[in-house]
Amino acid sequence: MKPLVLICSQDAELYMFLSHTLEVDGFTTEPAGGAKEALALAEEREFQAVVLDCGPASITGSAICARLKRDPRTCGLPVIALIAPGAENQHLGLLKAGIDESFVRPIAPAKLLDCLRAKLALPKRGSNGVENGGWLSCSGLEMKLDAHRVRGNGHDIHLGPIEFNLLRLLLGTPGKVFTRDELIGAAWPPNIHVGARTVDVHISRLRKALKDTSPRCVIRTVRSAGYSLEEMDG
Structure with a gap:
């Protein structure tokens, strides 16, 4: 069974980033x-750890x-705080808590x-020589899953968590047409309502990010069906 981590945050985008990062490494998450x-x-759930978001304006x-x-239900869980820049004064209060x-x-x-795995006495991912994260690739476009890194012809491409998740799905099966519902399921948490127009906006951002660094990898729109990542000749 995958370790279940509670992510305590009111920042939906940060939650999506953390959720994706943990799930790629074999955890499951709940917001x-x-x-x-x-x-x-x-x-209702048996959590193994808590990641606590401490924003700059939060006390x-x-x-x-x-x-x-x-609380007896959670007192034994390791709690890891992520403190926003400018909120370093929260350290002392967190230590006292x-x-x-x-x-x-x-x-x-x-x-x-690594911190989560150490707190939960889990082996580091890849220590058994079987799972090393690995790359997804297509015509000079590469994605390092466990490092959350994307490169186009050797140049780093900086993507937000939604665009990263969309590209991960498309790059996993180049040429396959994914419906908007499939893209929503891959890129957004299940408790957030997302419309078709929102998907189109993020696909447009992803296209723009890939245009200059990976011209041979094109996201094709398939009318009334969805999107696919296509490898162009030449």
Whole structure:
């Protein structure tokens, strides 16, 4: 069974990024907006760890941590805080609340994953020589899954979490036409409503990001069907 991690954050985009990062590495995730929702979820699910988002304008990070550490349902869970730049003054309050580990964002995905695996006494991914993350590729376009990295003809391509998830699906099977519903299922959390127009907007952003670095990989629109990643000749 995959380790289940509770991500406590009110930032939907950060949750999507963290969720994708953890799920690529073999975890599953569940979102919670605050301590009350987290504790309610703990009655239904067996979590193994909590990742706590501490935003720059938030003074509730330490309060949420303290509640989690007091409650018998969650007191034994390791809680890892991600502190936004400019909010470093939250360190002391988090320490007093019993935080197990804290990092200032941005944090390299591998560092967070290594911390989670260490707290849960899990082997590092790839230590058995079988799973090493690996690359997806198509005509000079490459995606390193476990490092959340994309390159086009040797140049780094910086994508947001939604565009990364969309590209991951398309790049996994070049030439296959994916419906908008399939793209939504791959790129957005299940509790967020997304319309077709929103998918089109993010596909447009992805096309723009790929245009200069990966001209031979084109996202084709298939009318009334969806999108596919095509390898162009020449």
